[in-house]
Amino acid sequence: MSDRLRLDETGPVLVVGGYGTVGAELSTMAAQRWPLLLTGRSPERGATLADRLRAEVRRWDLADPTGFSASVRAVVSAVNDPDDRVLRAALAGGVPYVDITRWTARLQRAATVATLAHPSAPVLLSSGWMGGVVNLVAAALAAALGGADQAEVAIRWDLADQAGADSVEFMDRLGLDYEVVENGRRRLVMPLSDTRRVRIGDTLTRVARIDTPEQFTLPLTLGVTTATTRIGFSSTATTSALLAAKRTGLFRWGRGDRFTALRRTLLYSPGDGGTAQVRIDVTRGDQTAAVTISDPHGQSHLTAVGALAGLHRVLGLDGAPAPQGVVFPEMTPRAAQVPEFLQSMGVVLLRHPGHEARAA
Ligand SMILES: NC(=O)c1ccc[n+]([C@@H]2O[C@H](COP(=O)([O-])OP(=O)(O)OC[C@H]3O[C@@H](n4cnc5c(N)ncnc54)[C@H](OP(=O)(O)O)[C@@H]3O)[C@@H](O)[C@H]2O)c1
Known part of the structure; x- marks a missing residue:
């Protein structure tokens, strides 16, 4: 089964790796504004955080071919996505996407994958130092x-x-x-x-x-x-x-x-x-x-601040319209x-x- 993300503008923000070291910082900040869906391999590890943030937590193991599906307003990739599963699912579903995990070669690959898919929603590659x-x-x-x-x-x-x-x-x-x-x-x-x-x-x-x-x-x-x-x-x-x-x-x-x-x-x-x-x-x-x-x-807090800025950017909440296609954090009009x-x-x-x- 393949992964499936659908755009729901009133749905939760999906944080993949959302109860990890950076993910938990980001989720804590983001919960003040949006409902959240957190994922990882062992969701029981995220249960306490999810309870505190009134978030949902589910299993999505990016190394396990079992597909994942959800309706979300945006997705942040806060764990390595070696096969671009999160990226491809966001592109296919027209879901705004932020990534903070990629080293340079992976960022270059993501930019290519995204450009070839003609994204209908913003793709913010925010993996510069400290989440951009x-x-x-x-x-x-x-x-x-x-x-x-x-x-x-x-x-x-x-x-x-x-x-x-x-x-x-x-x-x-x-x-x-x-x-x-x-x-x-x-x-x-x-x-x-x-x-x-x-x-x-x-x-x-x-x-x-x-x-x-x-x-x-x-x-x-x-x-x-x-x-x-x-x-x-x-x-x-x-x-x-x-x-x-x-x-x-x-x-x-x-x-x-x-x-x-x-x-x-x-x-x-x-x-x-x-x-x-x-x-x-x-x-x-x-x-x-x-x-x-x-x-x-x-560093995990500062990286999460970068990811939060990214979420504001792709959702058009930073005082400027949401960008189109592939962008990097420094392309901010603000x-x-x-x-x-x-x-x-x-x-x-x-x-x-x-x-x-x-x-x-
Ligand atoms: N751009 C930057 O400057 C910057 C700075 C800091 C960190 N980062 C990046 O942020 C990412 C997270 O770092 P971290 O320190 O938060 O790591 P972490 O504490 O290990 O968090 C990883 C999270 O992802 C989950 N996870 C691990 N493997 C997974 C898999 N195969 N499929 C699905 N979920 C999985 C873990 O939960 P389970 O164990 O339950 O799966 C955990 O919730 C890393 O890629 C790191 O390089 C970037």
């Missing part, structure tokens, strides 16, 4: 400068922060080179290369390259000729250990399934809760606008309102004087 919050802030900074030539993103990952099991796949791609645009030219870069020290919030953090979707979309949407994202960890020792592992070639020779457990031990050790921080510098000519986004409720929206969600924006990155 980085894309939104880049758009706001570019709007303030009247355009953008460069966008540089520096992430400080708090090792005390929570992260769900489904998120490790995104990080576990450090053995694969990826394409970036620099000074208008495309080139392949190696993850964890090209280190810098960047002041993120109040802290100088050592950061290195990582593949994230905004490096693919920002050149296409904002017209930047350089887009760079780097990541570092709240513990210098962890950053150094990862860089050392990269120097030994572990992420290359250990790419196969045999080494999955070893790689993931290095990449996945979630804590009880921390602060999400990410700095964005947007440059136009000789002017740079820079902010650190800081969320004291952690870029100037982004800081106010984030602050209303408890996110702190700290302005920096300008360019401070140093080679490390």
Whole structure:
């Protein structure tokens, strides 16, 4: 049986993976506005949350061919959808769709699948860092400068922060080179290369390259000729250990399934809760606008804020008409309102004087 989503403009918002780490944050926010349908493989794990939010919870295992059907007003994909089942069902049913889970190659595939299907409802591919919050802030900074030539993103990952099991796949791609645009030219870069020290919030953090979707979309949407994202960890020792592992070639020779457990031990050790921080510098000519986004409720909360902004966007509730076809978060006509929206969600924006990155 195939999956079937039908559009019901008064129906619930479907959150696939809706009681996971990010999903539960999003569901808690979204329940204030819409009825909800949450899905996962083991719905009993979501029963307490569903009770609290007066939501329905059902089983939809994306790895099990058993089909799923529901009538919904929109769908957010908050768990990896390796076979595009959620996307295809949304496209077939004309249901507004938001995704926050895809690494760059998967986002490119989703854009292709969606474009070929001639979507009748918006398809928002919001998998840039923090569910597209980085894309939104880049758009706001570019709007303030009247355009953008460069966008540089520096992430400080708090090792005390929570992260769900489904998120490790995104990080576990450090053995694969990826394409970036620099000074208008495309080139392949190696993850964890090209280190810098960047002041993120109040802290100088050592950061290195990582593949994230905004490096693919920002050149296409904002017209930047350089887009760079780097990541570092709240513990210098962890950053150094990862860089050392990269120097030994572990992420290359250990790419196969045999080494999955070893790689993931290095990449996945979630804590009880921390602060999400990410700095964005947007440059136009000789002017740079820079902010650190800081969320004291952690990365899953900040990602859910990005997903919530996405829901508002696809439902035409952010003060602009719903978009048509495939869009990315930074294509918002309401870029100037982004800081106010984030602050209303408890996110702190700290302005920096300008360019401070140093080679490390
Ligand atoms: N764009 C970004 O910046 C960003 C940031 C954070 C996270 N993310 C992405 O968000 C996703 C969720 O992360 P998370 O930390 O919330 O993970 P998580 O805590 O493991 O949550 C995953 C949820 O999906 C369900 N699930 C797992 N496998 C499933 C399957 N095969 N079919 C259907 N449901 C399944 C789980 O419930 P059951 O176990 O009961 O199935 C759970 O509710 C990940 O893909 C992650 O990469 C993106």
